[in-house]
Amino acid sequence: MKRRTWIGLAFCSPLIVGLLAFTVIPVVASAWFSLCNYPILDPPKYIGAANYTELVRDDQFWHSIRNTFTYVLMAVPLGMAVGLVLALLMNQKVRGIKVFRTLFFLPTVVPVVANAVLWVRVLNPQQGLVNSFLRAIHLPESFMPGWLADEHWALPGLVLMSLWGAGGGAILYVAALKDVPAELFEAAELDGAGPVQRFRRVTIPLISPVLLFTGIMGLIGGFQEFTRAMVMTQGGPWDSTLFYCLHLFNSAFTEFRLGYASAMAWVLFAIILTATIVVMRLSIKHVQYEQ
Amino acid sequence: MKNRLPKLFGLAALILLGALFTLPFLWQVSTSLKTEDQVSKSDLDLIPRAQMLVVDGRGVQVKPVERKGENQVVEVLSGPQKGAKLTVAPGRLYTRPHLEGSNYVEGFKAFPFFKMLKNTLVICVLTVVGTVLSCSLAAYGLACVQWRGRETLFWVMLATMMLPGQVTMIPLFQTFKGLGWINTILPLVVPAFCGNAFFIFMLRQFYRTIPASLMEAARIDGASDLRIWRTVVLPLSKAALAVVAVFSFIAAWNDFLGPLLYLMDDDKYTLAIGLARLQGQYSSDWGRMMAMSVVMTIPLITLFFLAQRTFVDGIKLGGVKG
Numbered sequence: 001m002k003r004r005t006w007i008g009l010a011f012c013s014p015l016i017v018g019l020l021a022f023t024v025i026p027v028v029a030s031a032w033f034s035l036c037n038y039p040i041l042d043p044p045k046y047i048g049a050a051n052y053t054e055l056v057r058d059d060q061f062w063h064s065i066r067n068t069f070t071y072v073l074m075a076v077p078l079g080m081a082v083g084l085v086l087a088l089l090m091n092q093k094v095r096g097i098k099v100f101r102t103l104f105f106l107p108t109v110v111p112v113v114a115n116a117v118l119w120v121r122v123l124n125p126q127q128g129l130v131n132s133f134l135r136a137i138h139l140p141e142s143f144m145p146g147w148l149a150d151e152h153w154a155l156p157g158l159v160l161m162s163l164w165g166a167g168g169g170a171i172l173y174v175a176a177l178k179d180v181p182a183e184l185f186e187a188a189e190l191d192g193a194g195p196v197q198r199f200r201r202v203t204i205p206l207i208s209p210v211l212l213f214t215g216i217m218g219l220i221g222g223f224q225e226f227t228r229a230m231v232m233t234q235g236g237p238w239d240s241t242l243f244y245c246l247h248l249f250n251s252a253f254t255e256f257r258l259g260y261a262s263a264m265a266w267v268l269f270a271i272i273l274t275a276t277i278v279v280m281r282l283s284i285k286h287v288q289y290e291q
Numbered sequence: 292m293k294n295r296l297p298k299l300f301g302l303a304a305l306i307l308l309g310a311l312f313t314l315p316f317l318w319q320v321s322t323s324l325k326t327e328d329q330v331s332k333s334d335l336d337l338i339p340r341a342q343m344l345v346v347d348g349r350g351v352q353v354k355p356v357e358r359k360g361e362n363q364v365v366e367v368l369s370g371p372q373k374g375a376k377l378t379v380a381p382g383r384l385y386t387r388p389h390l391e392g393s394n395y396v397e398g399f400k401a402f403p404f405f406k407m408l409k410n411t412l413v414i415c416v417l418t419v420v421g422t423v424l425s426c427s428l429a430a431y432g433l434a435c436v437q438w439r440g441r442e443t444l445f446w447v448m449l450a451t452m453m454l455p456g457q458v459t460m461i462p463l464f465q466t467f468k469g470l471g472w473i474n475t476i477l478p479l480v481v482p483a484f485c486g487n488a489f490f491i492f493m494l495r496q497f498y499r500t501i502p503a504s505l506m507e508a509a510r511i512d513g514a515s516d517l518r519i520w521r522t523v524v525l526p527l528s529k530a531a532l533a534v535v536a537v538f539s540f541i542a543a544w545n546d547f548l549g550p551l552l553y554l555m556d557d558d559k560y561t562l563a564i565g566l567a568r569l570q571g572q573y574s575s576d577w578g579r580m581m582a583m584s585v586v587m588t589i590p591l592i593t594l595f596f597l598a599q600r601t602f603v604d605g606i607k608l609g610g611v612k613g
Contacts, residue, residue, distance in 0.1 A: 113545070
């Protein structure tokens with residue numbers, strides 16, 4: 001081999017070792033486990049596609065899929081909308097805008113577990129911040145959401161919590177808005193376009209690549225939701241926050257069904273891949289990249 | 292006037308939302324400084340207060356113990372009558388602003404904070420060193436050395452980014468168990484020394500913008516590739532390396548699943564896992580839990596203010612978030 005090849009390989013050797021040891025070999029092993037009965041202490045035993053057919057009949061599996069999709073379908077679009085509102089407000093020419101930028105961004109810096117500890121209390125039905133606020137504006141007690149204590153309100157509670165982090169996306173949208181040439185707005189205004197039309201016909205198309213990017217990242221992150229449910233609700237009440245990855249973790253490390261959990265991991269991969277492709281396909285007509 | 296109105300409306304919305312986004316922080320800090328009896332009032336009072344009573348012409352702090360018919364039994368917490376239990380009419384009780392530090396003191400006792408901080412920092416520092424080193428070496432190999440197979444390696448690496456961590460989680464757990472690495476920090480830090488696809492991708496894009504003439508000049512002077520990497524490429528990529536360092540630090544600081552899987556003993560716990568455990572044990576002790584969540588958050592907020600530029604760069608490079 002040429003000398004340059006040796007040098008290149010040497011620089012990349014930690015990467016190559018890492019890819020093999022921590023990705024390629026585990027991926028092959030995981031695919032094999034998913035076709036096996038593997039109760040943690042005994043060696044894996046081949047059972048064909050039985051794990052996958054069992055998944056189809058597992059009520060909890062479908063339940064966790066429904067929870068996860070419901071969560072993603074609420075949290076991702078709402079998060080993008082709130083992020084966009086914040087970005088438009090931050091794009092104003094006002095003195096001290098930097099202070100607001102910091103304020104909106106800070107929640108995304110809070111460690112996940114610390115955030116979970118905080119929001120368990122923010123969402124507490126009796127003494128929590130949200131319901132205290134609702135009480136202060138005289139919402140009748142019978143309309144008071146039970147949040148994490150109520151199976152119908154637990155997912156919306158987690159969505160509300162996720163919106164506190166909408167400032168992360170907003171930073172990206174602001175950067176994209178800054179790149180929109182002012183002449184485009186002036187031209188649209190001269191042609192008689194009102195603010196709503198300018199927003200729909202100029203702003204949105206021009207920042208659409210960033211919107212798509214944050215949408216897909218939100219989708220991928222949403223399907224892998226785990227820590228908050230584990231710390232805040234353990235999947236309850238009545239499995240209403242049993243996310244897919246929490247069910248997977250329980251299958252592997254509390255029921256010790258490694259084969260079954262491996263099959264779940266591959267189904268997750270398939271879901272994420274399909275969802276990403278579908279979103280890309282659907283958006284292709286609407287997203288405009290610069291020439 | 293016509294032009295002013297939307298502007299004022301925009302400003303008002305900005306201030307309103309700014310206040311709304313700050314509220315959870317204020318409430319968190321305020322609750323962490325409240326006495327137990329004040330926490331349970333749900334009156335949206337952000338100023339921590341203490342229950343007071345005038346005894347012998349002096350205001351002393353008291354703690355409500357129980358109700359006795361119309362009256363309230365309170366325990367005196369300060370002054371010469373400390374420890375005494377008095378029965379008083381509720382009307383005689385009043386409050387005044389007061390910062391209660393005991394939540395922090397008690398929290399540090401229930402929670403071996405400094406031990407966990409040390410454990411967390413050891414993992415964070417090793418992760419940062421490993422990630423920065425391995426990623427910049429690999430990015431140099433992928434961007435600055437011409438060799439057969441580097442494009443293949445690059446695409447294989449990109450493909451692995453699509454894979455959710457859950458797929459490799461179980462085989463890796465079994466492997467680390469086989470190696471006897473359970474209950475050590477090795478499963479959490481060794482992978483960091485083997486590169487991270489996202490950071491390598493980012494650094495490679497950056498290294499490609501370094502003029503080849505700079506590296507050529509060094510090579511003609513007889514410098515080896517290792518030397519060029521150290522003396523030409525590293526100094527030029529400080530900003531990008533800072534992004535890698537800051538975001539790998541945050542990821543290690545926040546990591547919950549890793550320590551949950553691999554650390555078993557209390558004295559090995561990181562802050563994330565320790566705080567999560569505490570949440571299970573002391574869920575009714577609001578002041579203490581809020582104090583500990585404040586303590587876990589402060590270092591990252593400090594880091595943010597110290598490296599704001601780096602944060603914004605990192606977010607723009609692709610929303611890397613633990």
